[in-house]
Amino acid sequence: MSPGYSVDDLPLIDTEVLIIGAGPTGLMAALVLARRGVPAVVVDRKAGPTRESRALAVQARTMEVYDQLGLAGTVLEKAxxxxxxxxxxxxxxxxxxxxxxxxxxxxxxxxxxFEQSRNEELLVGALTAGGGDIRWRHRLVDLQDKTAEPDGRVEALLEDGEGGLHRVRARWCIGADGAASAVRRELNLPFEGKTDDAxxxxxxxxxxxxxxxxxxxxxxxxxxxxxxxxxxxxxxxxxxxxxxxxxxxxxxxxxxxxxxxxxxxxxxxxxxxxRVHHRVSTKFRVGSIFLAGDAAHVHSPVGGQGMNTGLQDAHNLAMLLADVAHNRVDGHALDRYERERRPVALTLVNVTDRAFTVIGRRxxxxxxxxxxxxxxxxxxxxxxxxxSLGARLCGYIGQYRIRYHYTATADQTEWARDPVVGLRLPPVADNQRALDTMNWQLHTYGAGKIVRPDVPEWIVGPQEFGDDPHGRLRSDRLYLVRPDHFVAASIPLQGNNVDAAQFSDVLTAHRLVHVGR
Known part of the structure; x- marks a missing residue:
């Protein structure tokens, strides 16, 4: 920088979310945020999308996410x-x-x-068609979280391909910049695990x-x-x-x-x-900075799980950030991301590590x-x-049997005891398609018409979808479903009314903002 100039003199990019890394994970986060009306800027030191095939498999759960974004048909056509x-x-x-x-x-x-290069091409096309901001050939130079200060933001210094410097101010930052993550290094987070000898x-x-x-x-x-x-x-x-x-x-x-x-x-x-690495970052969140995808966890490619796990990290996190940005959940809910996604990464790393102990030695x-x-x-x-074990195993392969645990006392909370709570919503009729609007929703299954409980006005429903032929969703329950498809609660019905005390507990547990209360 020339003498007499300071960082404050540099060109400024102001946005809600800065995403470092334009691989599948970063692009998915940016696209979900765009669809939810949250401004984001994606930067990557590459000149453009990956051309090598790299990761290959798109699992069933990821296809459901793509379908919510209107992209599943393209994948099916080309895969x-x-x-x-x-x-x-x-x-x-x-x-x-x-x-x-x-x-x-x-x-x-x-x-x-459906190779990684095609996933990136698909996501870049969808993002740019909606006016998304992707800046290639931009390298992260410095990253500081000043959000604890009055009016503070996350501040980043970037260098473009011509050597020019730019600064970015954002409410949040997502590090999706791969196994050698510069964001993770800036946070000084250990990447615990091992590298296979073979x-x-x-x-x-x-x-x-x-x-x-x-x-x-x-x-x-x-x-x-x-x-x-x-x-x-x-x-x-x-x-x-x-x-x-x-x-x-x-x-x-x-x-x-x-x-x-x-x-x-x-x-x-x-x-x-x-060489195969089995590693997980000690934290997925530090203040207003988050890690996702390979920046947070790496493991064997044999099971076809890695890219899918990163895409689902991004989907989970972007939906959460959008809910906070729109004042639908309070800021304390941001702890949810690490609590839900880090156990998924740890399980996957442990399973693939054990599998390699069996088949990956000389x-x-x-x-x-x-x-x-x-x-x-x-x-x-x-x-x-x-x-039934076969179906369960295939559910884990397809990643739609991932379960989130919402409370430390879930086994003592009636609304959380239903087996579907914490799972993604089982498909019945067009119930998953109803979530294309990316809203929190109330669902019933064979309960008939019920009285809408005292809930925030932006929660849609109740919507009735008829009996679940597989018996997974009960007719005597009202289900609260998150915009990322996951069942947040199963509240007992008393006739055509919901148990008010149970629902109040649900709103508190999920930190939903109810302005009218």
């Missing part, structure tokens, strides 16, 4: 669907049939193979023989294992494998797969090696464990798919 998970190379198709086991539990059964490789390959269309395939072997994700018809796949040594070439990796599993291939479009003993796993899966999966 390659994986409706089954296969373990081993048997033509018997071992593994859960996701379409069957998820049918009725979600409107989007299966896994959509080397892994990934390749996008055409004309692979011996893999099923429309299925994710896991091949455990004595010397290696490989996961196969379908990118398109005719053997166009993503291969993800364990390297036999720390440094491995493309030819060595693909030759090992051909030798052990008989997977021959045609042209290779992309090849890379990496050496003879690890090979024996992998082959034993494959043999057990051969008998286990056909059995489990005929039980």
């Amino acid at each position: 390659n669907s994986a409706l089954r998970i296969q373990v081993g190379g048997s033509s018997r198709g071992i593994g859960p049939n996701l379409m069957n086991l998820q049918d009725g539990a979600t409107r989007f059964p299966g896994i959509q193979i 080397t892994f490789w990934v390749a996008d390959v055409r004309d692979v023989r011996g893999v099923p269309d429309g299925a994710v395939s896991i091949r455990p072997g004595k010397r290696t294992f490989v996961a196969v994700f379908p990118l398109g018809p005719g053997g166009h796949v993503r291969l993800l494998g364990l390297a036999a040594k720390d440094t491995i070439t493309q030819d060595e990796a693909l030759s090992a797969v051909a030798a052990e599993f008989g997977l021959t291939h045609g042209p290779v479009e992309w090849f890379s090696t990496y 050496g003879p003993s690890a090979g024996l464990v992998r082959t034993a796993f494959g043999a057990l899966a051969f008998g286990f999966f056909p059995l489990v798919t005929r039980t």
Whole structure:
């Protein structure tokens, strides 16, 4: 900066939310905020959206989020669907049939193979079409949270691609800038966990023989294992494998797969090696600054969960920030984000870490464990798919069985004892589509006409959707549903009236602002 000038002389960007990082997580947060009428600015040091495919899987719950934003149809049109998970190379198709086991539990059964680059393209298009503000080639230089001061804001210093400096003032900041997050470093937050010792490789390959269309395939072997994700018809796949040594070439990796599993291939479009990290930030929030996506947690890509978890972090956080911005919940509710999303990340990291203990190690003993796993899966999966456990497992894969815990004494609170409280709203009729308006809502299911309780005027309903054919939503309850689809409370009905004391407790627990009270 030239002598005689200060930071205050720099060009100023004033906004409600500053989002650092324009990957899927940051773009999702910006789009949800835009749809909720909250100004946001997204900055990223890249020159534009990612071009590499990177993450692949879009799970059922993420499809529901995309549908709320009017984007699910585009994903379905352009994605390659994986409706089954296969373990081993048997033509018997071992593994859960996701379409069957998820049918009725979600409107989007299966896994959509839709690369990260396409997710970013989709979100950028939707955001810019609505006038969203994305600033490429902008690097974070400094970040300070001054919101505790009178009239204070989060203040950031950015450098653009030409070396020019800009300052940003915002009410909140979201760090969605990846595993090497500059925002997390500015907050001096430990990124706890470990890096796997083994080397892994990934390749996008055409004309692979011996893999099923429309299925994710896991091949455990004595010397290696490989996961196969379908990118398109005719053997166009993503291969993800364990390297036999720390440094491995493309030819060595693909030759090992051909030798052990008989997977021959045609042209290779992309090849890379990496190490798997299992890490979670110690905090997801410090004051008015939040972390989301890979900036907050990283883990194995094998389960196809990472990008989805980041997108759902963003959806959760952006809905919460919008509710606070519009004075629908008070500022203390911001603690909710870390309380709800950090346990999801910890569970995912722990599960993927344990899975890699089974299949992601080198050496003879690890090979024996992998082959034993494959043999057990051969008998286990056909059995489990005929039980309710199979449907539950597929619900966790699809991420629509994630549960939030709202209060420390939930087991003592009647409105929180219903099994659906804390889960995303099970689909019945068009109840999920009703939430396209992104409002808090009151729902009933077979209760008939009931008296509207004393609630804030911006809560929609009660709306009646008829009996739940699966019995998950009860006819003797009034349900409070958050704009992010999650069931906030199940309040007993007394005839056609709600229990007033219970509802008052609900408003307090969720910190809903009721101006008229």
